[in-house]
Amino acid sequence: MSEITEKDLCRQIASNLTKESLLNSAKDKLCQKAAREARAIMAHHLKNCIAVWSAFEKFLHRQLCDKKRTVDTLVMGIFQPIATDTINYHPQPDFLELGKFKLRNQGIKEYREAYEKILVST
Numbered sequence: 001m002s003e004i005t006e007k008d009l010c011r012q013i014a015s016n017l018t019k020e021s022l023l024n025s026a027k028d029k030l031c032q033k034a035a036r037e038a039r040a041i042m043a044h045h046l047k048n049c050i051a052v053w054s055a056f057e058k059f060l061h062r063q064l065c066d067k068k069r070t071v072d073t074l075v076m077g078i079f080q081p082i083a084t085d086t087i088n089y090h091p092q093p094d095f096l097e098l099g100k101f102k103l104r105n106q107g108i109k110e111y112r113e114a115y116e117k118i119l120v121s122t
Helices: 006-026 031-036 038-066 093-098 109-120
Strands: 077-083 086-089
Touching: 006 038, 038 077, 038 109, 077 109, 086 093
Parallel strands: none
Antiparallel strands: 077 086
């Protein structure tokens, strides 16, 4: 089973944004110009994606490692510092459903209840 890296994720997001830009340009009859500029558009989106991801990563590190605070992202889930080198990640139930992730030990209904308890306790 292969793993997706941060670099792969950023490239995929930038690629999706570039395709969307090209489709919008095609609607505006600027398809040839957009096709020529596709590499520049992709580079621009990739740069922005990496910048946002880096800022998010730094924010998480500051809050979790330096300040020992729990972070609720409202979209991805809850990050909780447990020990000096350990962080628990509790994915948001809607995030799991959108990604079509399957839970091994419990159903989504039971997970939602457990997640709500974690949310209340933080």
